[in-house]
Amino acid sequence: MNRCIERLYNGIVKENPTFVMLIGMCPTLAVTTSAINGIGMGLSTTLVLVFSNLLISLLRKIIPDSARVPGFIVIVASLVTIVQFLLEGYVPSLYASLGIYIPLIVVNCIILGRAESYASKNPVLPSIFDGIGMGLGFTVALTCIGAVREILGAGQLFGFQILPLADAAAGKAGFTPVTIFVLAPGAFFVLAMLIAIQNAYREARRKKGLPVKERSGCFAGDCASCHNGTCTGRVFTVGTDEDEKDKE
Amino acid sequence: MKEVILIAIGSAIVNNVVLSQFLGLCPFLGVSKKVNTAAGMGVAVIFVITIASFITSVLDVVILQKFDLVYLRTIVFILVIAALVQFVEMFMKKSMPPLYNALGIYLPLITTNCAVLGVALNNVQYGYGIGVSTINGFATAVGFTIAIVIMAGIREKIEYNNIPKPFQGSAIVLVTSGLMAIAFMGFSGVI
Numbered sequence: 001m002n003r004c005i006e007r008l009y010n011g012i013v014k015e016n017p018t019f020v021m022l023i024g025m026c027p028t029l030a031v032t033t034s035a036i037n038g039i040g041m042g043l044s045t046t047l048v049l050v051f052s053n054l055l056i057s058l059l060r061k062i063i064p065d066s067a068r069v070p071g072f073i074v075i076v077a078s079l080v081t082i083v084q085f086l087l088e089g090y091v092p093s094l095y096a097s098l099g100i101y102i103p104l105i106v107v108n109c110i111i112l113g114r115a116e117s118y119a120s121k122n123p124v125l126p127s128i129f130d131g132i133g134m135g136l137g138f139t140v141a142l143t144c145i146g147a148v149r150e151i152l153g154a155g156q157l158f159g160f161q162i163l164p165l166a167d168a169a170a171g172k173a174g175f176t177p178v179t180i181f182v183l184a185p186g187a188f189f190v191l192a193m194l195i196a197i198q199n200a201y202r203e204a205r206r207k208k209g210l211p212v213k214e215r216s217g218c219f220a221g222d223c224a225s226c227h228n229g230t231c232t233g234r235v236f237t238v239g240t241d242e243d244e245k246d247k248e
Numbered sequence: 249m250k251e252v253i254l255i256a257i258g259s260a261i262v263n264n265v266v267l268s269q270f271l272g273l274c275p276f277l278g279v280s281k282k283v284n285t286a287a288g289m290g291v292a293v294i295f296v297i298t299i300a301s302f303i304t305s306v307l308d309v310v311i312l313q314k315f316d317l318v319y320l321r322t323i324v325f326i327l328v329i330a331a332l333v334q335f336v337e338m339f340m341k342k343s344m345p346p347l348y349n350a351l352g353i354y355l356p357l358i359t360t361n362c363a364v365l366g367v368a369l370n371n372v373q374y375g376y377g378i379g380v381s382t383i384n385g386f387a388t389a390v391g392f393t394i395a396i397v398i399m400a401g402i403r404e405k406i407e408y409n410n411i412p413k414p415f416q417g418s419a420i421v422l423v424t425s426g427l428m429a430i431a432f433m434g435f436s437g438v439i
Contacts, residue, residue, distance in 0.1 A: 026270050027270075030270040070330070073330065074327070077322050078323060081320075085319070100370060103321070103365070104271075104362060104369070106322060107326070107362040180430070184267060184268045185426040185427070185429035186426070188422045191422050192422035195417075195419040195422065196412075196415050199415075199419065203413065
């Protein structure tokens with residue numbers, strides 16, 4: 001049981017996919033225009049992640065190594081399709097505001113990354129908790145980023161006006177929303193600040209001689225450190241043997 | 249014809265794939281250090297996305313829509329695209345060595361899988377036919393190339409600037425992207 005709790009802590013705090021590892025950034029930037037969108041995207045991803053970890057862990061001894069990545073992709077894509085239908089049926093407003101980013105959960109680095117590096121090597125129960133931990137970590141991060149953007153950009157939180165708006169015509173003093181933060185450029189600025197804060201924190205830790213976790217993913221600067229099979233462009237193993245022979 | 253041109257301009261500039269849809273960020277940040285490599289990456293992306301849009305659109309019209317299987321789109325598209333990127337690389341290596349030598353190193357880096365899939369999904373969502381989908385794919389990829397080449401040009405200059413330490417690396421690149429995104433928002437009046 002300890003191992004399960006350790007997995008939850010690991011996903012939410014120690015290896016938080018967004019704040020610590022900086023992976024899965026495309027949806028992070030695209031959907032965090034409001035806190036509620038962040039929660040919706042985070043929970044959808046969590047659902048996919050938990051079930052993909054469960055299925056992949058169950059099938060880890062059955063799927064042959066050479067067909068590993070295509071197998072994972074089919075499992076993840078099927079789960080994403082199911083989630084897409086659930087959202088379309090039960091939360092149509094969220095479905096409309098998330099748009100194509102729901103099917104794009106398939107290519108989210110976090111899911112295939114966890115499948116490759118954890119679920120395909122570990123028993124079922126810890127894999128499920130790994131999925132829950134990572135998913136909640138992602139949800140928390142998206143909600144925080146969404147909340148920051150919503151407050152700065154509209155003075156709202158979860159759709160409620162929390163900062164009174166200025167009204168020049170009525171001569172009322174108040175908050176003037178920085179609309180750019182809910183638009184596309186704001187996402188880049190918020191992420192830039194996030195990375196800068198993280199860099200400063202890592203630098204401070206390094207000076208104290210404390211260990212600093214290696215970054216993986218897109219912002220580490222090289223694609224080789226990525227666990228995502230779709231990123232390397234080598235999903236199928238067909239032809240790679242021949243390539244090896246060519247080299248020899 | 250007029251509509252097609254508007255769709256193309258819209259995808260290439262107004263709704264730029266990187267700067268307003270956030271697809272293909274990984275290669276945008278990873279391969280934009282030099283203008284030459286950025287241009288090479290851009291051409292490789294144009295090549296792959298155009299072919300991928302055409303093939304996914306043909307599959308969608310000829311098989312999925314005809315047999316009422318549209319719910320399989322996500323699964324079919326991702327597998328077809330993954331296979332296609334790999335196949336294009338193998339095919340180029342065997343039959344077009346000069347082109348392979350020019351673009352080959354970028355093809356495995358087509359981390360743009362999220363952009364490739366994104367364009368394919370956009371095409372079906374807006375209900376484009378095969379021809380329009382292909383043009384839309386091409387235009388989207390041209391938009392990517394424009395963005396990454398401009399970015400590389402700026403980054404070559406940034407190299408010589410004095411940047412606060414925490415912002416060095418990807419943070420300053422993201423600030424720059426944000427400013428570029430503001431500039432590209434100015435095009436929204438075009439169509």
